[in-house]
Amino acid sequence: GNSHTHNNFFYKRMSLPMDIRLPPEVLKKLQMQREMENENNSPPCKPLSRMSRRASLSDIGFGKLETYVKLGKLGEGTYATVFKGRSKLTENLVALKEIRLEHEEGAPCTAIREVSLLKNLKHANIVTLHDIIHTERSLTLVFEYLDSDLKQYLDNCGNLMCMNNVKIFMFQLLRGLSYCHKRKILHRDLKPQNLLINDKGELKLADFGLARAKSVPTKTYSNEVVTLWYRPPEVLLGTTEYSTPIDMWGVGCILFEMATGRPMFPGSTVKEELHLVFRIIGTPTEDSWPGISSNDEFRSYMFSQYRPQPLINHVPRLDTEGIDMLTALLMYDTRTRVSAEASLRHPYFLSLGENIHSLADTSSVFSLREIHLQKDPGHRSSFEELAMSPLR
Structure with a gap:
């Protein structure tokens, strides 16, 4: 009740959410502090030292396991x-x-x-x-906590997303990624399971577990296989020089998957993964990938020379701009692969309007009236999912 307004200053000072329920003993302590400050006429909001800030956070229950069920x-x-x-x-x-x-x-x-x-x-x-x-x-x-992820979302709409929604998810993914890349942070494990989605349709990057590790593991410690499907060819061929383009290849694979409902390169071994890539994008040449002809690992595989196929044949629902962006994301040469920053300005997103580019970092794209998801044609509500589950 009243204690909430009474301790308003504390929330601001600690930059805490207003919906937090403080334990009574903390409130008592705060009230005493407040009264002393009033008696001494000292300004109530002098900045907390790091030590006392940490102490008061732990009084509230931060950093304690018993705060969570x-x-x-x-x-x-x-x-x-x-x-x-x-x-x-x-x-x-x-x-x-x-x-x-x-x-x-x-x-x-x-x-x-x-x-x-x-x-x-x-x-x-x-x-x-x-x-x-x-x-x-x-x-x-x-x-x-977010209720769902892109993999589940695709499952629930019978792998048929409407193209407007593909575009909005794509923009959100690139927006989060661009923010990271500006700060020299790579995600390095982009895949639909790591893109969390809430009921509003907000998409959030999660699981930066590999964000700085030097080697990329092939198994989790519970022995599950780590997927290769979204891994760029340079990583599959053993590069250790990681930079921001490493994430952009996966973005292309995810765009394809949203637009078609199936993974683009579902390989189960490094060789098969590369083979699937080369069959569509074309076996790399010195022209499309400078330096590739002296890559020992590439040479040892002795791949056939595949010609690049028109992507539109594989993603018929994607418009011309979408195909253009997909092509730019799936470049072999990391110097020509499009950046997150540049792709946000790609003509593919023109239809979303201009305001989306001046949003504050912490504002959702859905804070704009003109941005909204449409109902995916095959989408099942949670109620239907429950009713259907025994049949699947």
């Missing part, structure tokens, strides 16, 4: 288990990403890297990190 397992990541949870402070749903520290040497440093990266990323199209809990056994990252 586990509600069930959502899945296994590359080095972590993710649970659905609820915050006792806000009663909001959260995703708890639990990284076991004793497990292997690689996990903690990757995890801590992920944290330091994510803490600084504040963007409408990147999943928000709310809290970090460090115990001797594990490091738990507390993220905002």
